Amino acid sequence: MSSLRFSYFIKIGILFLAYFITAKIGLSFDAVSGFATLVWPPSGIALAAILLFGYRLWPGIFLGAFLVNLITGAPFFAAIGMGTGNTLEPLLGAYLMRRFTGFKDTFLDLRQVLGFIFLAGFLSSLISATFGTSSLYFNGAIDISVYLKTWIAWWLGDVLGVLIFVPLIIYWSRWRNVYFSIRETAEALLMLFLLFIFCLIIFGEILGEPFIDPLLIFLLFLPLIWSALRFGFRMTIFCILSLSVISIIATMSGRGPFVRVSLAESLVFLQIFMAVISSTSLIITGIIDNLKQVKEELTKFNQELEIKVKKRANALIKSKEEQLRHEIQLEEKERDFVSMASHQLLTPIALIRGYLSMLLSGKYGNVDSIASGYLSESLKGAQRMAKLVKDLLTTSSIESGHIKIEKQVFDLTVVLLEVLKDFRSKAEQKHLKFIVNVRKESSSVLADIHYTREVLANIIDNAIKYTKKGGISFTVKKSANGFISISIEDTGIGINRNDIPHVFDRFYMSKNWLTRQSDSNGLGLYISRLLVEKMGGTITVESQVDKGSEFIINLPQV
Amino acid sequence: MIMPKILIVEDDLPLLRMYQVVLQKAGCQVLSALDGEEGIEKVRDDNPDLILLDVVLPKKNGFQVLEYLKSDVNFSRIPVVCLSVLHQEEDIEQCKRLGAKDFLVKTDVDPEDVISKVLSYIKPH
Incomplete structure (x- = not known):
């Protein structure tokens, strides 16, 4: 608590000193009626202090303003009146900025810049000008004839003080945040150089006669707008302050387009110009700043959107995987x-x-x-x-695709003979003959040997089952399109024409078959077809009822 | 001739009894085990002349029993005939690779045929 109060008094003390000293300097610039100067940094210092540290610092302002005026020779009550006006001005300015633009401690958008210029700059300064001039008048310090002149000088001095020093203090008090790249630094130096050259031409009159003309002041807009467009508030305020200092010194020493009969008169025109050029620059800076913010927000929004989209996509992929x-x-x-x-x-x-x-x-x-x-x-x-x-x-x-086909090269004839061995006794029981026709050509195939055996056994088993007399003949030979074919032909009961297209279907059982052979389960030929197809081959059947059937299996030739 | 000592490792008790009946009828001394671990114990304790080994077994399956037998010089010469309910090429190959003499499918071969196969492997004994 005590340390808090201590720092409070320190702040008030510093504010008082800053106010007092800058006010004393300001008053030395040929103050109109002795009190209304056109160079008045205290108005800006006071408002910046209130904006940064709160309304509580008002005693520092009041004391500074009161004492300065008292020392300068104002009657006691006039000094109190002027002090009151000078104190009310920044309080009202800060209040209006906070109330209507939501200002906290830095300029966030164009609205706040505009609010600052018009509410705190032009509007609030009316109070101090009116209070001060009136106090002087009512206490007999000035005549009514110089009232308006005094008032204008007071008002303009306050407006300029606010417009220049508030942004200056607010932005340059955060010096650490400044970062310029090499390219930006070069560009800024170029801009400052241009400003300096124009100042030399306009206020230093270095080029001599043909280039001494009041209209040349418009040249100054060039570097200031450049700064506003490219470098933001800090640099622009720095330029305005520099321009302000240079122009005041030049005008005081009798150079430049604003020189009139008296310094006070010269400063009126200079400060009107300065008010216009600084307001313009600040507004442009505010607009550019706004655009940058919008761009940044858009970029941020885009990034967030991208992240969201990615998350969604990932979630989708995950759920698919799951x-x-x-x-x-x-x-x-x-x-x-x-x-x-x-x-x-x-x-x-x-x-x-x-x-x-x-x-x-x-x-x-x-x-x-x-x-x-x-x-x-x-x-x-x-x-x-x-x-x-x-x-x-x-x-x-x-x-379900879980069967493993392991292809290898083998001789189909050899495998056929092996399988036939297992069926020999079964065939002999029914007095059936096996006739094997083998060509001299190679009968090597690329297929799964176990499944080939299974398929052959299945077909041969059927042939024996459905043949009552005669025999079964086997022919292995090369067939078209790179296949080796094996034909298994019996002299059995044959297959009904209507059934032929379906014999390889799952669970297909002919009514004719069912009456004749009750031990068929409708899966054998289906499995045979699936296996042969898995091995890249084909299986077909030709048949005539009561004459016999011929099954032909084609397997890939090596 | 001395009675051949045959160990049956089979987890289905009725099937085990059936093979037991047939083997005893054929004049064999029959030992039995209901799982792979018990099978290995019986091999160690009784050193049978032949093992009739089911492939699908609790605790240790037929392949593991075969591996054990193969790894131990005392037992690696005992002929083993594998039994399974299914004719699966992979299983057959693995059994042969692990040293089994034969692989019989229980639903395809009658018990009498099983026994005659088994006896053919212990003839040299």
């Missing part, structure tokens, strides 16, 4: 289930089959011929069931 993983999991579960169920189903089938065959062997007890017949029917049933479960498992793994 979905895929879930599907894979489901598939695996299903596969595991099928495999598990097959094992569980097959184990009791093996048991049933085993005991039935043991009973039928007659080694484990006597079985009469009737019972034996029934038992062998049961055995066939068990075998069919085992075949069905295995076929279902195979179908499921082919359809």
Whole structure:
């Protein structure tokens, strides 16, 4: 608390000193009626102090203004009146800026710049000018004839003080934030050089006669607008202050376009010009600043949008991935289930089959011929069931794409002969003959040897099953388009014409077939077709009822 | 002839009993185990002349049992016949690679045939 109060008094003390000293300097510039000077930095210092540190600092202003005027020779009550006016001016200026433009401690947008120029600059200064001039008049310090002149000088001096020193203090008090690149620095130096040259021409009159003309002052807009467009508030305020100092010194020493009979008169015109040029520069700076902010906000908004879009996209990808993983999991579960169920189903089938065959062997007890017949029917049933479960498992793994085709080079004829060995006894039981026709040409194929065996076994098993007499002939030969074909032709019951297009379909069973062969489960040819196709081959059938069927398998030739 | 000592490792008890019946009928001394670990223990304790080994087993599966047998010189010469409910090429190849003499599919081969196969592998004994 005490330290807070201490710093408060320190601030008031500093403000008082700054006000007093700058006021004393200002009054030395040929003050109109002794008190109304056109060079009045204290108005700007006071407002900047209030804006940066709060209304509480008002005693510093009052004391400074009161004492300066008292010392300069104002009557006591006039000094109080002038002090009051000088104190009210920055308080009102700060209040108006905060109330109507939301000013905090720096200029954020164009509205705040405009509010500052018109509310704090031109409007609030009216108070001090009116209070001061009136106090002087009512206390008999000035005559009514110089009232207006005094008032104008007072007002203009205050306006300029505010317009130059408030931005100067506010921006340059944050010096650390300034950063210029080398290119910017070069450009700024060029601009400042131009300003300096124009000042030399206009106020220094260095080029002599033809270039001494009041209209040349418009040249000054060039570097100031350049600064406003390219370098922002800090640099522009610096330029205005420099211009202000140079022009005042030049005018005081009798040079430049503003020189009149008296210094006070000269300064009136100079300060009107300065008010116009500084307001213009500040407004342009405000507009440019605004544009930059809008651009920055747009860029920021764009970046945020981009981030949002990316996040969304990522989320989408993630959910897709999750979905895929879930599907894979489901598939695996299903596969595991099928495999598990097959094992569980097959184990009791093996048991049933085993005991039935043991009973039928007659080694484990006597079985009469009737019972034996029934038992062998049961055995066939068990075998069919085992075949069905295995076929279902195979179908499921082919359809779900989990079957592994391992291609290798092998001789189709050799594999055919191997498979035929397994069926020899079965064929002999039915007195069927195997006729194998082999050409001398190579019958090497690129396919999966195990699945080729399975397909051949399946077709041969069917051929034996559906053939009552005659035989089965096998022909291996080169066929068109780089295939080796194997033909399996029987002299069996054949396939009904309506059924031919469907024999390779899943669970397809002809009504004719069903009556004749009850142990078909409608999967064998379907599996054969899937396997052959997986190996890059084809399987077709030609058949005539009661004459026989011919299955032709094509496998890729090496 | 001395009774051949045959170990059956099979987790399905009814199937185990069935093979036991057939083997005893054929004049074999039968040892049994219900899982892979028990199977390995029985091999260590009783040093059988042949092992009838199911592939799908709890605790240690048939492949692991085969690996164990292969790694131990005392047992690597015991002939092993693998049994499975399914004819799967990968399994067959792996069993053969791990030193199994044969691979029989339970649903395809009658117990009598299983036994005759088994006996053919212990003839030289």
